[in-house]
Amino acid sequence: MTATDKQAFHARLLEIGKERYHDKHPFHAMLHGGRCTISQVRAWVINRYYYQSRIPMKDAAFLSRCDDPDLRRAWRSRIEDHDGGTEEGGGIRRWLRLAEAVGLDPDYVASTRGVLPSTRFAVDAYVAFVRERPLLEAVASSLTELFAPKIHSERIAGLLEHYTFADEAALAYFRQRLNEAPSDVEFGLAYVLDHADTREKQDAGAAALTFKTDVLWSQLDALYSAYVTPGRVPPGAWDGREGVVREPVAREAAE
Amino acid sequence: MTATDKQAFHARLLEIGKERYHDKHPFHAMLHGGRCTISQVRAWVINRYYYQSRIPMKDAAFLSRCDDPDLRRAWRSRIEDHDGGTEEGGGIRRWLRLAEAVGLDPDYVASTRGVLPSTRFAVDAYVAFVRERPLLEAVASSLTELFAPKIHSERIAGLLEHYTFADEAALAYFRQRLNEAPSDVEFGLAYVLDHADTREKQDAGAAALTFKTDVLWSQLDALYSAYVTPGRVPPGAWDGREGVVREPVAREAAE
Numbered sequence: 001m002t003a004t005d006k007q008a009f010h011a012r013l014l015e016i017g018k019e020r021y022h023d024k025h026p027f028h029a030m031l032h033g034g035r036c037t038i039s040q041v042r043a044w045v046i047n048r049y050y051y052q053s054r055i056p057m058k059d060a061a062f063l064s065r066c067d068d069p070d071l072r073r074a075w076r077s078r079i080e081d082h083d084g085g086t087e088e089g090g091g092i093r094r095w096l097r098l099a100e101a102v103g104l105d106p107d108y109v110a111s112t113r114g115v116l117p118s119t120r121f122a123v124d125a126y127v128a129f130v131r132e133r134p135l136l137e138a139v140a141s142s143l144t145e146l147f148a149p150k151i152h153s154e155r156i157a158g159l160l161e162h163y164t165f166a167d168e169a170a171l172a173y174f175r176q177r178l179n180e181a182p183s184d185v186e187f188g189l190a191y192v193l194d195h196a197d198t199r200e201k202q203d204a205g206a207a208a209l210t211f212k213t214d215v216l217w218s219q220l221d222a223l224y225s226a227y228v229t230p231g232r233v234p235p236g237a238w239d240g241r242e243g244v245v246r247e248p249v250a251r252e253a254a255e
Numbered sequence: 256m257t258a259t260d261k262q263a264f265h266a267r268l269l270e271i272g273k274e275r276y277h278d279k280h281p282f283h284a285m286l287h288g289g290r291c292t293i294s295q296v297r298a299w300v301i302n303r304y305y306y307q308s309r310i311p312m313k314d315a316a317f318l319s320r321c322d323d324p325d326l327r328r329a330w331r332s333r334i335e336d337h338d339g340g341t342e343e344g345g346g347i348r349r350w351l352r353l354a355e356a357v358g359l360d361p362d363y364v365a366s367t368r369g370v371l372p373s374t375r376f377a378v379d380a381y382v383a384f385v386r387e388r389p390l391l392e393a394v395a396s397s398l399t400e401l402f403a404p405k406i407h408s409e410r411i412a413g414l415l416e417h418y419t420f421a422d423e424a425a426l427a428y429f430r431q432r433l434n435e436a437p438s439d440v441e442f443g444l445a446y447v448l449d450h451a452d453t454r455e456k457q458d459a460g461a462a463a464l465t466f467k468t469d470v471l472w473s474q475l476d477a478l479y480s481a482y483v484t485p486g487r488v489p490p491g492a493w494d495g496r497e498g499v500v501r502e503p504v505a506r507e508a509a510e
Contacts, residue, residue, distance in 0.1 A: 020490040117469035118476060121376035128383060210491070214372035217489050221373060222473075224487075225480040232479075234472050235275040236465070 001197050009202045010193060013140075013209055017147040020213035023154070025220040027228065032154050034162025038102065038248065039240045041163065043227040045099050046238050047219060050115045052095045054123045056082045061131040062138050071135075074187055081180050094173035101170030101248065108243030116237045118222035126215045129208070136201060137208035140192045144212050145185035152178050165248035256452050264457045265448060268395075268464055272402040275468035278409070280475040282483065287409050289417025293357065293503065294495045296418065298482040300354050301493050302374045302474060304364050307350045309378050311337045316386040317393050326390075329442055336435050349428035356425030356503065363498030371492045373477035381470045384463070391456060392463035395447045399467050400440035407432050420503035 001009075022028060030036050031044065059078045066072045084090020096106040108114070130138040152174040159166040168175070196202045226233050233239060256264075277283060285291050286299065314333045321327045339345020351361040363369070385393040407429040414421040423430070451457045481488050488494060 024490075026487065118373055118377065118473045121380040121470075121473060122373065124380055124383070125376040128379070213490070215376075218373045218376060218477075221480050221487070221489060222476070225476050229485065232281070232476070234476060235279075235468070 005202075006193050009196060009205075010189075012202070012206055013143060013189075013192075014146065016206060016209050016213060017144070020210065020217065021144065021147040021151075022213070022216040022220050023147065023151045025217060025224075027220040027224050028151070030228070032158030032162075034158065038163075038165075040223075040227050041165075042102050042104055042244070043223055043238060043240075045095075045102055045104060046109055046114050046243070047116055047119045047223055049095055049099065049109050050112050050119050051123050051219065052082065052092055053110075053112065054127050055091075058127045058130045061127060062135075065131070065135065065138075071191075078184060081176075081184075091173055091176065094176060098170050098173055101165045101167070103165070103244055103246045103248045105243045105245045114238030114242055116222045116226055117234060118225075119219050122215045122218040122222070126212065129211060133208065134204070136192065136195045137204050139188050140196075140205035140208035141212040142188050143185065143192060143209050144216060145181045146189065148181050148185075149178055152181075163248075260457075261448050264451060264460075265444075267457070267461055268398060268444075268447070269401065271461060271464050271468060272399070275465065275472065276399065276402040276406075277468070277471040277475050278402065278406045280472060280479075282475040282479050283406070285483070287413030287417075289413065293418075293420075295478075295482050296420075297357050297359055297499070298478055298493060298495075300350075300357055300359060301364055301369050301498070302371055302478055304350055304354065305367050305370045305374050306378050306474065307337065307347055308365075308367065309382050310346075313382045313385045316382060317390075320386070320390065320393075326446075333439060336431075336439075346428055346431065349431060353425050353428055356420045356422070358420070358499055358501045358503045360498045360500045369493030369497055371477045371481055372489060373480075374474050377470045377473040377477070381467065384466060388463065389459070391447065391450045392459050394443050395451075395460035395463035396467040397443050398440065398447065398464050399471060400436045401444065403436050403440075404433055407436075418503075 027044070031041070036044070056079045059075060059082075063072050063075060063079075066075065080090070082091040084093055096109060099106045099109040126141070129141060133141075156171050156174050159171060192205050196205045226237060227240075282299070286296070291299070311334045314330060314337075318327050318330060318334075321330065335345070337346040339348055351364060354361045354364040381396070384396060388396075411426050411429050414426060447460050451460045481492060482495075
């Protein structure tokens with residue numbers, strides 16, 4: 001593989017994001033544009049929690065298959081970033097702060113009881129993928145992080161502008177990801193560009209990233225199908241009431 | 256567990272079907288009532304093929320974990336029923352006849368290229384469940400067959416009444432399942448009722464059957480979301496044109 005081949009492969013990966021990343025999904029436009037009801041925001045928080053909660057398990061599955069200590073050392077911070085310490089910190093706790101801000105009982109959200117089955121199937125498919133596929137593909141599937149900073153920035157701006165619950169504490173998850181993701185993705189991208197040294201491996205890497213965009217897209221489809229229109233909640237999923245402890249307080253009123 | 260406990264558990268399993276089996280999903284009413292467009296029928300045929308194609312793999316995963324030769328012998332016919340012989344027969348080939356009847360290229364359908372990611376995630380979750388969970392739960396997850404004869408009968412009647420493509424050859428899959436499923440499910444039900452000999456195991460069996468109803472429901476949600484309303488096909492999924500080789504011929508015209 002020449003430097004030109006590598007560049008072309010890099011461009012191919014970026015193209016996958018341009019075409020398939022979930023910032024193209026109508027649910028995101030609704031969310032960032034302030035057109036979600038508080039119930040729809042809550043449904044998103046409840047379901048997206050399931051994804052957050054499985055990321056450290058996914059990364060642990062990755063570590064469990066790495067026989068290179070350097071690779072394990074570089075990758076391990078992802079688990080720390082999401083899980084935090086025994087007492088505080090970490091993306092999962094920050095996500096639960098968002099849950100509180102939208103008026104949900106964080107213990108209810110953490111129980112994952114109301115999560116849509118389709119959310120579960122998509123997220124579990126991601127964990128299984130990383131547990132079972134070649135390391136190159138496992139790393140490539142993480143490269144949706146290439147496209148995340150833009151969506152996080154849009155989300156912070158859009159949520160702050162449109163929703164009374166949104167303040168810096170509620171949105172700390174996204175702010176922190178803006179700090180963490182760039183170095184993670186720099187490492188992952190370099191790994192994939194270096195290790196995909198045949199056309200076949202490039203194809204496998206591109207397929208892995210495509211798979212991951214499907215995992216993200218499928219979660220928003222599930223939300224849209226259950227809670228937007230025609231709003232048909234599957235048996236057993238969150239009914240719009242369970243776990244709701246209070247209505248969000250307007251920022252002005254709280255000050 | 257007394258005979259009364261067993262009866263109550265049996266009733267509990269039947270109740271799960273009554274509340275959650277996918278015959279309650281609006282897509283089924285559309286399909287059986289003749290309110291699906293030919294494109295929607297095709298989308299169902301393409302996606303449901305993925306489920307059919309994974310059933311023998313699911314049953315092989317089950318066999319691979321059975322150390323009781325009698326149980327393996329009793330279970331093995333499920334693989335034969337779906338895969339058929341090397342030259343002919345089997346549910347998968349019968350499903351591809353349905354694909355032909357609705358004007359699809361059976362090779363396209365068999366490639367599973369156009370399958371919705373959410374269909375894949377749900378079906379793969381089922382295969383993983385049977386590969387990973389205790390045998391009792393794996394058997395219990397097959398008990399949606401308790402509710403299948405009714406849906407197959409409704410489907411045969413509804414498709415024959417409402418769609419020009421439907422004739423006995425096209426619907427052979429369902430007719431045959433009406434012959435096979437009752438003895439399969441009789442065996443599975445007896446196994447689950449006998450082996451769930453603690454309250455904890457009964458709960459696990461009920462949860463496994465509930466999980467399976469989620470797997471089926473999620474597939475119809477995915478179809479509805481992509482091809483009914485608002486009809487938002489996810490990136491890469493079947494576009495309504497690929498694999499279509501001809502319009503179905505009306506039965507009258509063909510005679």
